[in-house]
Amino acid sequence: MGLARAASLIDTIRAEAGNSILVDNGDFLQGNPLGDYVALQKGMKDEDVHPIIAAMNLLGYDCSTLGNHEFNYGLDFMFKVLNGADFPFVCANVTKGALGADPTKDALLLKPYVILDRKLKDGAGEEHPIRIGLIGFVPPQIMNWDVKHLEGQVRARDMVAAARAWVPQIREEGADIVIALSHSGMGDLKEAENLENASLLIAGVEGVDAIVTGHSHLDFPGPKFANMEGLDVKKGLINGKPGVMAGFWGSHLGLIDLLVERDGSGWRVISSTSEARPISRRDGRRITAIVESRADVETTVRADHEATLAYVRTPVGETSVPLYSYFALVADDPSVQIVNQAQSWYIADMLRTTEYASLPILSAAAPFKAGGRGGPDYYTDVAPGPLAIKNVADLYLYPNTVQAVRINGAQVREWLERAAGIFHQIEPGAKDAVLIDKSFPSYNFDVIDGVTYQIDLSQPSKYGEEGEVVNASANRIKKLYFAGKPIDEKAEFIVVTNNYRAGGGGNFPEIGAGKVIFEAPDTNRDVLVRYIQERKTIDPSADGNWTFVPMPNTTVTFETGPAAAKFLADVRGVKIEEAGEGENGFSMYRILL
CATH class of the missing domain: 3.60.21.10 (Metallo-dependent phosphatases)
Structure with missing residues (x-):
């Protein structure tokens, strides 16, 4: 290239x-x-x-x-x-x-x-x-x-x-x-x-x-x-x-x-x-x-070029667990988890002396390297051990800046409904149905930490390609809980994200500049570096805060990189097995819903 x-x-x-x-x-x-x-x-x-x-x-x-x-x-x-x-x-x-x-x-x-x-x-x-x-x-x-x-x-x-x-x-x-x-x-x-x-x-x-x-x-x-x-x-x-x-x-x-x-x-x-x-x-x-x-x-x-290489090889800390994105589109994932943890840590400090200090904080992040057009090697894959800036850049590709929005519980639900549009609708009892809509960018598949939820694949997507409502009665997001209880749709939350999303990028419902309450001078990547430097050693194991609604006797398939096999046993909240070779060098996997 x-x-x-x-x-x-x-x-x-x-x-x-x-x-x-x-x-x-x-x-x-x-x-x-x-x-x-x-x-x-x-x-x-x-x-x-x-x-x-x-x-x-x-x-x-x-x-x-x-x-x-x-x-x-x-x-x-x-x-x-x-x-x-x-x-x-x-x-x-x-x-x-x-x-x-x-x-x-x-x-x-x-x-x-x-x-x-x-x-x-x-x-x-x-x-x-x-x-x-x-x-x-x-x-x-x-x-x-x-x-x-x-x-x-x-x-x-x-x-x-x-x-x-x-x-x-x-x-x-x-x-x-x-x-x-x-x-x-x-x-x-x-x-x-x-x-x-x-x-x-x-x-x-x-x-x-x-x-x-x-x-x-x-x-x-x-x-x-x-x-x-x-x-x-x-x-x-x-x-x-x-x-x-x-x-x-x-x-x-x-x-x-x-x-x-x-x-x-x-x-x-x-x-x-x-x-x-x-x-x-x-x-x-x-x-x-x-x-x-x-x-x-x-x-x-x-x-x-040489100066760039020297810069990106600068060490910032260590990770005690591998950081990978091979399963980021089908299960809670450590490469997204660490970004959400860093964003939450940062915004809590930024807002602690403001009028928003008492509001609960949620964090939204998406997998950037998730195969797709980048090919079967286009995944985050960082081994346990030293972390350099190049590894942080692998976790967060873009020079976005941190922003936070103030929204209610109903808007949190709609945010997740829009993100869930990455999945095809699955008929109960289907065998090896294709799960991922390849036209949906992985950077729009936001995972929101601070809540737990399930995604019902039997439902159609509520939102279309441009964020327009195409199925008004659809409801993919189930069991959306905050602090162990069903989310109060009128309660207010601070959601930390990036300037692209907070400014309306991806056409998420009711998310735009009018909802922004904090614009950081720092990039999300720099926040991630500082978070790692402060902790010296990180352990961002996925906490499994989202899963699919079970669908008995139903299986779906998805493609990921061949190197995913070594992490299969670590995936939480979903039953995955190998299903042979995919196209163009990808490997095929099956989920037992």
């Missing part, structure tokens, strides 16, 4: 094509320990060039837009990073202040678009001028996900509305072709305001010739999007326009090949091919690189 290997594909494609441009559609700044090291430990002076920007400069990028993760470290840091780039950044839907009367009246944070003047070499070797317009978009949900950094400083506009306003202007200024850099997933063709995943609709805007998408960590064209309305997987078309989505972590290079011809004084696209070209292949559990890493890219970032 990674940019250094993708660089070799870039070289190959440039050699294949006489005419090419190289673009990025965001989420380049945050997402691995190097990004966190530079932002949170080393810092940046005004004249510094961020290592990822240095690599992108070396590769000769022509343009990029912003992804939501560019905002994770704040605007000042982001602009220091952008200032080091030898290429432009565009974003047409984030303003410096209030929204204007229409998108073209917005005082934007960045240029909405650029027009590149290039020379196009034809088959006979003759060169012709061509003007390429590039426009960028980011989900307006950044205002929820990074409210701490953005509130009062920027506003975000609907992406599709911005596209419809700006694309005609790009054309009027003489762009021959227009390419949208859409940091947004596919979504569907149904229009609504401020969609997070709107690439299908953006592609459908008149004047857009091609679209580069992302955000949802999938690859298009490819089988993951088979039979989705508005997509042509064979031709690589998104709402009729050439498009790509290039995976994540540099797993693929998106390639759009446009055949253009003269149309009067300009150019028009007459045909296309699209491809998400991988840099590695998977054979079961084995992943083999297809291309070599480009040495000069590695050299460019080596100093910061």
Whole structure:
């Protein structure tokens, strides 16, 4: 994975094509320990060039837009990073202040678009001028996900509305072709305001010739999007326009090949091919690189790479038990338990002299590394013994900050109902029914510590993919107890979580900025480090505070990593047995409900 290997594909494609441009559609700044090291430990002076920007400069990028993760470290840091780039950044839907009367009246944070003047070499070797317009978009949900950094400083506009306003202007200024850099997933063709995943609709805007998408960590064209309305997987078309989505972590290079011809004084696209070209292949559990890493890219970032390694190897304490997430989606789990323990410890201290000191504290956390698109090795697995910062980063991937909300018992129940949407409905008496809905992100499967509860799989999910009510009478959460008694739905609680969830991320019912009573200056990961340092040795065995409602003569199956076998005997509250091999290197397990 990674940019250094993708660089070799870039070289190959440039050699294949006489005419090419190289673009990025965001989420380049945050997402691995190097990004966190530079932002949170080393810092940046005004004249510094961020290592990822240095690599992108070396590769000769022509343009990029912003992804939501560019905002994770704040605007000042982001602009220091952008200032080091030898290429432009565009974003047409984030303003410096209030929204204007229409998108073209917005005082934007960045240029909405650029027009590149290039020379196009034809088959006979003759060169012709061509003007390429590039426009960028980011989900307006950044205002929820990074409210701490953005509130009062920027506003975000609907992406599709911005596209419809700006694309005609790009054309009027003489762009021959227009390419949208859409940091947004596919979504569907149904229009609504401020969609997070709107690439299908953006592609459908008149004047857009091609679209580069992302955000949802999938690859298009490819089988993951088979039979989705508005997509042509064979031709690589998104709402009729050439498009790509290039995976994540540099797993693929998106390639759009446009055949253009003269149309009067300009150019028009007459045909296309699209491809998400991988840099590695998977054979079961084995992943083999297809291309070599480009040495000069590695050299460019080596100093910061080595400094990052030294930083993440810093010891912080010890664990007396293994920390793993192989069963985090089917049973209470030590990797989530330790996060909840640290969050509860932290918020109790922060609130002890406030008006909220007498309210009971609950803690919500989700498993971040739980297989899925990351593959059969994408799990937390820390052996007993010394703990370093790299292990803490393994437990908590994101630089979220701690926040706490004040809600009642009924809202606690609905929080858990939303989280329980990760499970398929199971018919009583079913044999080896598939348990996990793979489209449900594991980071939305919150476990709330401080209460005990059961999940009734015979019930349908109350909430749909976007948090909308789809089965109003459904009630999966049973025996929800606090302090050994049924929870009082009118009683008030403090629930400690992260800024993403507290700000409305994941579309949990009635959870949003209006419920926040505490915004910490500390990241959840730093809280976890301090918790471990204070205790020196931790023993975060899962306490089994949640289980499934028993369903006699019913079995379900789920996939997890092959290394899960060594921890099978430790799982509490559920009967699990091995059930053979799964797909793509995963192992299959069976639960006897």
